[in-house]
Structure formats: structure tokens, C-alpha cells
Amino acid sequence: MGRRIVLGMLGLGAAGVAVGASLQREVGEVLAPVGGLGNVLPAAGGFRYYTVTGSVRRRSPREWRMTVGGLVERPRQIGVDDLARLPQTVLDKDFQCVTGWRVPDVRWAGVALPDLLDVIGVSPRARAVRFTSFDGVYTESLTLGQARRRDVLIATRMEDVPVTHDHGGPVRLCVAPMYGYKSLKWLGGIELTEQVRPGYWERRGYDVDAWVGRSNGRDDAPIA
Numbered sequence: 001m002g003r004r005i006v007l008g009m010l011g012l013g014a015a016g017v018a019v020g021a022s023l024q025r026e027v028g029e030v031l032a033p034v035g036g037l038g039n040v041l042p043a044a045g046g047f048r049y050y051t052v053t054g055s056v057r058r059r060s061p062r063e064w065r066m067t068v069g070g071l072v073e074r075p076r077q078i079g080v081d082d083l084a085r086l087p088q089t090v091l092d093k094d095f096q097c098v099t100g101w102r103v104p105d106v107r108w109a110g111v112a113l114p115d116l117l118d119v120i121g122v123s124p125r126a127r128a129v130r131f132t133s134f135d136g137v138y139t140e141s142l143t144l145g146q147a148r149r150r151d152v153l154i155a156t157r158m159e160d161v162p163v164t165h166d167h168g169g170p171v172r173l174c175v176a177p178m179y180g181y182k183s184l185k186w187l188g189g190i191e192l193t194e195q196v197r198p199g200y201w202e203r204r205g206y207d208v209d210a211w212v213g214r215s216n217g218r219d220d221a222p223i224a
């Protein structure tokens with residue numbers, strides 16, 4: 001059986017079996033506060049809804065604004081209309097949480113991060129990008145090199161519909177080649193910085209460079 005199929009089955013509920021007992025135990029412990037508080041809900045299509053803050057206040061696409069600042073030439077606020085005017089990118093990628101569940105072939109659409117970086121103008125001193133969530137707590141970051149990949153999206157659509165509130169809408173990040181925790185939900189701000197500032201889960205022990213299959217204790221070939 002191919003690796004893809006095995007992991008696909010994991011996503012369908014066999015989590016905990018094939019990930020490797022020790023890693024699973026470790027990850028389970030670190031993530032326990034999340035699940036333990038009932039914030040991980042099974043959801044349609046194999047996804048689970050994750051939040052570290054309990055409920056998050058809804059923002060409609062109309063009221064949504066993202067602050068873009070730090071080491072940029074043109075600091076500004078960006079709305080969904082601004083995103084809609086930029087070139088749109090579609091990606092079909094497997095979505096994999098570091099705890100083992102996986103959803104194959106998820107369709108994402110939105111603005112490729114490098115296209116947005118071109119619009120805002122990255123200053124020469126910038127080396128990293130920091131993302132904040134309007135949940136008020138969650139953060140993430142990428143090196144500038146990672147942020148210039150075309151499979152990193154400012155996503156406005158998921159599975160051919162606007163990103164739902166539970167999935168982090170109206171606008172979330174999709175970092176396709178990395179584990180799910182890099183794909184920050186409820187995007188509220190982007191800041192260009194001199195250095196990577198480790199995000200929420202990274203300050204709690206997860207790898208900053210979260211390549212699927214090649215991080216967090218996994219040494220198998222990349223599967224994304």
C-alpha cells in the first residue's frame with residue numbers, strides 16, 4: 001500500500017496507529033491542552049477545527065482588514081477587495097496536521113504570498129514575515145525565502161467556497177508544504193521583520209521549519 005493511502009486512512013480516523021507510538025505520545029501530550037479543553041472538534045471532510053482561544057469573534061469579508069507593516073515600503077491596510085484585484089492562485093494540496101490527521105487534495109485559492117509581497121514592497125533589511133491572527137493569540141512566521149514560495153497562499157477560498165469562519169475565514173494562511181500549524185487562521189496582520197519570530201506552537205516545542213515528512217522528528221521523504 002502506498003504511503004499516500006496509508007496517510008489518507010489516518011486522516012479518516014485511524015490516527016494514533018501509524019504515526020509511530022512515541023512521537024504520537026509526545027505530540028499528544030503537547031497538544032493535550034487543546035484537545036482537553038474541547039477545542040478540537042471533528043469536522044466535515046476529515047478536518048478538525050483548531051483554535052487555541054475557544055470561540056473567535058466572526059469577521060465578515062466586508063469588515064475584514066489586514067494590517068501590513070514592519071519593514072515594508074508601503075505599509076497599509078488590505079481588504080478582501082484588494083486581494084480580489086490581485087492575481088489569483090489555485091492549489092490542490094494535502095493538508096496534514098502534525099498530530100497525524102490528514103485531508104488529501106484540498107483545493108485552496110487566493111493570493112500567492114510572493115504576489116502580495118511584490119505589492120507591498122519588501123525593504124532590503126527584511127528577512128522574515130510574521131503573521132498575527134485576529135483571535136488575539138496565535139502567531140506564525142516564515143523566512144522570507146519560504147514566504148516567496150508559490151505554494152504559500154493568503155487563502156480566501158477552500159474547497160471552492162469562501163473560507164468558513166471555523167476554518168479561519170474570511171482569510172487564512174495556507175502554507176502547503178508544511179504541517180497544518182503553519183497555516184494560521186483568522187489572519188489579521190503581516191509584518192516584515194529582520195528575524196524569524198517563532199510562532200505559537202513553536203514556542204511550545206514544534207519545529208519552526210515545519211516541512212511535512214522532514215520535521216518534528218520525522219525523517220521520511222516529503223509527501224507534499
Ligand SMILES: Nc1nc2c(c(=O)[nH]1)N[C@H]1C(S)=C(S)[C@@H](COP(=O)(O)O)O[C@H]1N2
Nearest residue numbers: 048049050051052097138167180181183185
Ligand atoms: N489562529 C489559529 N490558527 C491555527 C490554529 C489555531 O489554533 N489557531 N491551529 C493550527 C493547526 S495545529 C492546524 S492543524 C490547522 C487546522 O486547520 P482547521 O482548523 O481549518 O482544520 O490550523 C492551524 N492554524
Ligand SMILES: [Mo]
Nearest residue numbers: 097098180181
Ligand atoms: Mo495541527
